[in-house]
Amino acid sequence: ISRTLVKHALSSEAEIPDMLVQGWVRTRRDSKAFSFLEINDGSSVASLQVVADEGIPGYERIAEMTTGAAVSVRGALVAGQGKQRWELRASSLELVGAAPESYPLQKKGHTPEFLRSIAHLRPRTNLFGAVFRMRSRLAASIHRFFQSRDFVWVSTPIITASDCEGAGEMFRVTTLDVGDAASRDTARDFFGKAAYLTVSGQLEGEAFACALSNIYTFGPTFRAENSNTTRHAAEFWMVEPEMAFCDLRGDMDMAEAFVRELIRDALENSAEEIEFLNRFVDKGLRERLEHVKDTPFVRCSYTEAVDILLKSGRTFDFPVSWGINLQSEHERFLTEEHFKSPVIVYDYPKEIKPFYMRLNDDGRTVTAMDVLVPGIGEIVGGSQREERLDILLENMKRQGMNEEAYRWYADLRRYGSVPHAGFGAGFERLLMFITGVTNIRDVLPFARTPRNCEF
Ligand code: 4AD
Ligand code: MG
Incomplete structure (x- = not known):
């Protein structure tokens, strides 16, 4: 049985007798003889409510299915009893990866600064x-947008010799130092030549526009400006059409x-x-x-x-x-x-x-x-x-x-x-x-x- 994404389960037209959902536990509530699990798999802001009765295969590890744990649930999609249209009545569930109490996303309402410090989570x-x-x-x-207007996507180089914006805000490309100290500086350049990370694909884009008529670039660009604002990054993506x-x-x-x-x-x-x-x-x-x-x-x-x-x-x-x-x-x-x-x-x-x-x-x-x-x-x-x-x-x-x-x-x-x-x-x-x-x-x-x- 192949996996169904939560968003597809939630938008189902009808009940589904047997399906497989895999994701991470957002919350769990236990009653006497059953538990509710909210499962999210990143396909939607909504989570799918799972109802797991005591005694189904896998239930013996329910206590380890805490916030952040990865689980795999099989069951029937049936009409929900709460605010959601559908819920999953588990026939079996499996703890795939536990998340101990140190899991940082325990409760809601973290500051943006804290969340930036856990960019991986x-x-x-x-x-x-x-x-x-x-x-x-x-x-x-x-x-x-561009393809439907017959623009040709051009992959302009990320390593370049030209400073398009002329602002001198370029990161220089070097290789790791393996040579002797005397020849170090030039040897560490791009095969002996100065090279930089591109600040813009425009100049190369112009060459292609002056041949293919309408083109666009879309890729990462780099700026070495020391700007600490909410709208400047040293590495960002830019879309550059040229006509x-x-x-x-x-x-x-x-x-x-x-x-x-x-x-x-x-x-x-x-x-x-x-x-x-x-x-x-x-x-x-x-x-x-x-x-x-x-x-x-x-x-x-x-x-x-x-x-x-x-x-x-x-x-x-x-x-x-x-x-x-x-x-x-x-x-x-x-x-x-x-x-x-x-x-x-x-x-x-x-x-x-x-x-x-x-x-x-x-x-x-x-x-x-x-x-x-x-x-x-x-x-x-x-x-x-x-x-x-x-x-x-x-x-x-x-x-x-x-x-x-x-x-x-x-x-x-x-x-x-x-x-x-x-x-x-x-x-x-x-x-x-x-x-x-x-x-x-x-x-x-x-x-x-x-x-x-x-x-
Ligand atoms: O205005 P900019 O520097 O223009 C160029 O690079 C031209 N060569 C573009 C062209 O005509 N093909 O940068 C273009 C856009 C800005 O309007 C801004 O949206 C974004 O790139 N941008 C940055 N975004 C995030 N962080 C930075 N440090 C940015 N610098 C520019
Ligand atoms: Mg500008």
Whole structure:
């Protein structure tokens, strides 16, 4: 007899005379001649109630079937006597793995900090089960979104020589030291050459877009910035579409369609999880998601945004003037207080943006755009790329970049150059937005943040 997942048992159309359920005990209550066990197998926030009568095979070890223990139960799915539609009347049960009293998830209501310290056990809670099922579905949803539009998924390298964002926030790749001390430094590089963990697959993505028209990357990226915030991780996943024959407007349209479609998909396919999160994590979650799904995003130029901030009468910790990088407090004011909606800010000052963004005719702004959302701030950053060779080379020179190292990138402008654009969406930030979870550490299975690499 093959195993049935709890979620399928609970949504059964009819009674089932014989089934096998395997999972972990959440609670157990004993009566005189029988016991109730709540079994969860991570397929649902709901647990299946098992009724086990004294005397059935396996009952002699019932005392060891404590919270956290792994059990295997065979029995009949029958109408439930309590609030649940179905319960399992055990015909036999087996203790697969005991969990002694030291099992850390004994009672409900642990702090997020404590749960982070047991990252290997927290997936056994309802909250993290829900978040990580949604993480998996969001990944599938992202692939569906692009595949259904004929975008080609490109696996860009994780080990790379180029610093896409030019911010110098890269982890260097080294090998373990086996050589002699004298040659140690270069010998420990990537076969004698400097190599790093990628901060973005964009540059390589551009090469493929300028051949396959519409592509996307989806994979891990790394940032060595020492940011201790609730929305920065040293290792995170990014989705980066890149589109040939596309300008900034097309890029913004795609980013907006992408975010709204993912939300629609989550509301449809993760209804149970969203209901749970709406109840226990963020009371406004469902309403916010419904609103974002149905309402076009506000679009506002950087210059207009600065104007709004200056006229707001607010004093910000970081003073506002044209030319600054918008800080999270500014982004939050725009989305949460001023527009009360996701906002796409575009046309940023060229001085604060990387070399690859296309220069506007005004000579001082570039075709950059960020999607900002309430509660988080930036979830997407993108731009139309500079397709004109002369201006690109000038930018590289001005920023002191090694032209030889980026010759291949400039080649894309030497041979059949086209206007093209793309964006990067932070997978974890999207997930935070869709789950209402407010700390990036709680949407990553094993978060890598500064000084956090214990697992
Ligand atoms: O704005 P960023 O740095 O843009 C790029 O890397 C471009 N090359 C993307 C492109 O145009 N193809 O990063 C893009 C997104 C951000 O909007 C944010 O959602 C996420 O990646 N992100 C982070 N997420 C978690 N932790 C960090 N340290 C992040 N840094 C960026
Ligand atoms: Mg950005």
